Amino acid sequence: MKKSSWKPWALLSPSLTAVFFLMVIPVCFVVVYSFWLRAPTGSDIPAFQFGNYAKFFADFFYPSLLIRTIRVALETVALCLVMGYIPAYFFYRTESKLKPLLMILIMLPFWISFIIRTLSWINILGDSGLINHVLIKLGIIASPLPMLYNEAAVLMGLLQYLLPFMILNIYVSLDGIDKSLTEAATSLGCTEWQAFKEVTLPLSLPGVSAGCLLVFVLTCGTYLPPMILGGPGNDMIANLIFKRIIGTLDWPFGSAISTILIGLLGVIVYTYNRYLGINQIFKSLK
Amino acid sequence: MKFFSGWSLIRTYTLLVYIWMFTPIVAVVLLSFNPQQFGSFPMEGFSLKWYIRLAHNATILGAFKNSLVLGSLTAILVTAIGIPAALAFVRYDFPGKETLNTLLLAPIMIPEVVLGVALLLFIRWLQQPKSFALLLIGHVVLTLPYVLLVVQARLVGIKREYEEAALSLGANPFQTFREITLPLLAPAVFAGMLFAFTISFDDVTATLFWATARNQTVPVKIFGMLRNSISPEINALGAVMIVLTVSLPLVAGYVLRKFARGAGK
Numbered sequence: 001m002k003k004s005s006w007k008p009w010a011l012l013s014p015s016l017t018a019v020f021f022l023m024v025i026p027v028c029f030v031v032v033y034s035f036w037l038r039a040p041t042g043s044d045i046p047a048f049q050f051g052n053y054a055k056f057f058a059d060f061f062y063p064s065l066l067i068r069t070i071r072v073a074l075e076t077v078a079l080c081l082v083m084g085y086i087p088a089y090f091f092y093r094t095e096s097k098l099k100p101l102l103m104i105l106i107m108l109p110f111w112i113s114f115i116i117r118t119l120s121w122i123n124i125l126g127d128s129g130l131i132n133h134v135l136i137k138l139g140i141i142a143s144p145l146p147m148l149y150n151e152a153a154v155l156m157g158l159l160q161y162l163l164p165f166m167i168l169n170i171y172v173s174l175d176g177i178d179k180s181l182t183e184a185a186t187s188l189g190c191t192e193w194q195a196f197k198e199v200t201l202p203l204s205l206p207g208v209s210a211g212c213l214l215v216f217v218l219t220c221g222t223y224l225p226p227m228i229l230g231g232p233g234n235d236m237i238a239n240l241i242f243k244r245i246i247g248t249l250d251w252p253f254g255s256a257i258s259t260i261l262i263g264l265l266g267v268i269v270y271t272y273n274r275y276l277g278i279n280q281i282f283k284s285l286k
Numbered sequence: 287m288k289f290f291s292g293w294s295l296i297r298t299y300t301l302l303v304y305i306w307m308f309t310p311i312v313a314v315v316l317l318s319f320n321p322q323q324f325g326s327f328p329m330e331g332f333s334l335k336w337y338i339r340l341a342h343n344a345t346i347l348g349a350f351k352n353s354l355v356l357g358s359l360t361a362i363l364v365t366a367i368g369i370p371a372a373l374a375f376v377r378y379d380f381p382g383k384e385t386l387n388t389l390l391l392a393p394i395m396i397p398e399v400v401l402g403v404a405l406l407l408f409i410r411w412l413q414q415p416k417s418f419a420l421l422l423i424g425h426v427v428l429t430l431p432y433v434l435l436v437v438q439a440r441l442v443g444i445k446r447e448y449e450e451a452a453l454s455l456g457a458n459p460f461q462t463f464r465e466i467t468l469p470l471l472a473p474a475v476f477a478g479m480l481f482a483f484t485i486s487f488d489d490v491t492a493t494l495f496w497a498t499a500r501n502q503t504v505p506v507k508i509f510g511m512l513r514n515s516i517s518p519e520i521n522a523l524g525a526v527m528i529v530l531t532v533s534l535p536l537v538a539g540y541v542l543r544k545f546a547r548g549a550g551k
Contacts, residue, residue, distance in 0.1 A: 016390070026401075030404045108532060109307065113488040116508070120314045220397065
């Protein structure tokens with residue numbers, strides 16, 4: 001590691017400039033804009049007032065979208081954990097020659113377009129989709145079950161998008177555990193299950209919590225799955241922002257909702273970082 | 287040794303997760319060959335009808351061109367600014383390093399919707415119209431953190447000793463860069479560009495905010511087509527996208543390995 005006063009700064013300056021002008025300033029701008037007044041015609045009026053926030057919390061409609069977003073995010077986290085821990089553990093323990101191939105397969109969805117992965121569930125859950133087709137063929141049901149355009153369908157889309165993140169986070173953590181620790185535990189009389197419960201599971205918790213945070217944050221900002229797989233009652237906060245900005249061109253109100261969303265995520269990420277440290281998350285993305 | 291009694295259960299469970307994950311993707315590819323009018327089961331034969339129709343659809347071809355140009359330019363720009371930054375983090379010690387690294391990775395944690403709104407609002411305040419340039423700079427911000435992560439991971443493996451050896455053997459700094467650093471850096475640059483291209487090529491949410499009717503990308507186009515209903519044409523387009531974005535890293539990996547073997551002689 002070299003110490004140099006100016007070289008690293010010269011190397012960093014293009015990236016820092018880009019992030020500063022294209023992310024930091026625009027995001028600050030959203031916060032500033034959330035206090036402005038909407039002009040019925042022409043440009044919005046600079047002001048410092050809390051009307052947009054008051055409007056958000058005025059009745060139950062807007063907060064209920066926020067609550068739904070958090071609830072769906074928690075459901076996604078729980079399902080990702082249930083579906084992701086065992087495959088991650090499988091990767092950790094397997095001695096199969098197929099392991100590299102299986103690892104590539106789990107990363108493959110990262111390379112497949114998000115919109116294609118989302119809409120692909122229509123082919124499975126739709127009225128003439130795979131499940132209904134098979135059930136009707138088998139004579140189990142007479143008419144197709146409505147499985148699309150509800151929260152379960154949204155969860156399917158979300159899970160398919162986020163499960164690889166969870167699996168990789170847990171795997172990175174498991175992979176760092178010295179296998180001789182479990183061997184020591186079993187040779188000292190632990191059963192396999194006890195060794196897992198007392199040694200492996202606690203040591204894998206950093207990856208588990210990093211995966212949970214990442215899945216939660218990414219779900220809270222999600223737009224496509226509720227849009228494509230959800231019904232009118234499944235909108236999440238990102239859908240609301242989109243509707244207010246692109247639909248009704250209400251920039252100040254849209255900015256206020258965006259500020260509430262980043263404020264919420266900011267508090268969660270800050271608290272997490274304070275107690276657990278955020279760097280674990282980036283490990284799995286390499 | 288597998289002394290875990292539930293090992294076969296774990297294996298079955300993992301297999302089921304794989305099946306769950308890939309069935310929808312396989313269905314897209316399969317249904318794209320279905321000649322039936324509606325993109326749904328049952329399969330009624332095998333036909334390339336929808337691909338042929340796709341190849342004659344001028345707006346989709348236009349969107350493809352937009353996506354390719356945008357993805358390529360994003361890849362070039364973002365590696366041009368990302369590689370030096372990654373070098374700074376891997377090679378140097380300086381005050382505030384951790385904070386800056388977190389700042390540059392921050393766009394991953396900020397919802398795309400918010401990034402989309404923010405940049406659009408900023409551009410509006412500057413009284414600039416939506417344009418291709420907006421899409422390009424937006425995609426650079428979106429892809430920069432991923433490129434930084436991937437490239438930093440590759441750079442850690444390149445030892446400084448190689449360069450020092452070249453310098454001590456009489457090469458000047460430029461020769462050292464050209465003969466030693468650059469070839470060693472090439473795989474990292476390549477991986478970064480590939481990653482940036484794929485992310486840019488696939489992005490929907492933020493792009494929906496930034497795109498105009500004239501510079502729509504393929505995913506934005508698909509999003510528009512979905513308004514009507516899922517047609518076999520969408521499945522065909524999806525299959526093309528899957529093959530393209532999945533084969534790209536595989537082919538690139540193969541080429542890189544050949545390249546590395548050639549360089550190792």
